[in-house]
Amino acid sequence: MVFTLRREHVKALDRYMAESFEARAIVHLQRCFPEVVGEASDEQMRELVAYGIERSRSYGIDIERDVLRYIDLMCVFGVDFDRDPAQPWAARVLTDPRTEGSTLRTNTLMAAAKESLDDERAARGRR
Numbered sequence: 001m002v003f004t005l006r007r008e009h010v011k012a013l014d015r016y017m018a019e020s021f022e023a024r025a026i027v028h029l030q031r032c033f034p035e036v037v038g039e040a041s042d043e044q045m046r047e048l049v050a051y052g053i054e055r056s057r058s059y060g061i062d063i064e065r066d067v068l069r070y071i072d073l074m075c076v077f078g079v080d081f082d083r084d085p086a087q088p089w090a091a092r093v094l095t096d097p098r099t100e101g102s103t104l105r106t107n108t109l110m111a112a113a114k115e116s117l118d119d120e121r122a123a124r125g126r127r
Contacts (some may be wrong), residue, residue: 066106
């Protein structure tokens with residue numbers, strides 16, 4: 001007996017995988033960023049995750065782990081950190097052709113974010 005994978009099977013599997021990622025991402029955000037997501041409703045959390053998926057994919061970030069790291073940065077720097085003039089490092093990394101590839105781009109983005117936070121802490125220390 002041969003099992004034939006039909007288009008509807010693939011669609012159902014894709015839907016399941018997307019819903020599974022969404023659920024895991026929400027739990028992660030509630031655990032790691034309670035001060036940011038606070039009292040957000042389930043619908044608001046789903047919208048945040050969906051927006052993060054959409055934004056990250058627009059930059060070629062499409063591996064689950066990398067997408068989640070992108071959403072983490074949204075919680076730290078703001079949902080539109082990639083467009084924020086106060087965070088120029090983000091757009092620079094996200095549009096740099098030398099950082100093509102989901103994981104390379106995300107690793108570079110995380111390093112730039114850490115450097116930005118370190119610079120911010122140093123500037124506060126000088127005040």
